[in-house]
Amino acid sequence: MNPLARSIEELLPVRISSTFWCFILLRTTLVIFSIIVAFLIPFFSLMMALIGSLLSTLVAVIVPTLCFLRIVKKIVLSITTVALGIICAILGTYSSSSKSHKD
Template sequence: MNPLARSIEELLPVKISSTFWCFILLRTALVIFSVIVAFLVPFFSLMMAVIGSLLSTLVAVIVPTLCFLRIVKKAKTTQIVLSITTVALGIICAVLGTYSSLSEIAKQY
């Protein structure tokens, strides 16, 4: 929520965006809007599960490990094996989590 709120604050004039009330009201409005969307969109929790299982694993596990392998050119064999194992397990978890979420959506639809 915070990156979105900060982006909106940057669009507002400085006199308004720097006030405490702008901070509170903007974030409160964003939370209320999120709750409304969660109630109105069918399968919202399952869609969040799909996004979370796919993208969170990608961002938190796979990409940092691949970046490590790319940056450290002269890594030890043990580091390379553990990094490749981490990437493989991350891909397996992402695929299984996404499959589980999509099968739950298909079951409820």
């Protein structure tokens, strides 16, 4: 929430965005809006679980390893890490989708 809140604060005039009440009200409004969206969108938890299992693994494991491979050329270790990251992403996605069918 904080990056979104900071981006919105940059759009506001400085005399408003620098106040404590703007800080509190903006973040409270964003949290309330997120809760409303979570209740209104069907299968919101499934969608968030799938996004988390796919994108988190991609951003945290696979992309940095591919960048390291490109720079240092340690092929065996990097390929092993990428393969493990892909396997974890697949297992996480499977686990997320299978839990939603049981509910």
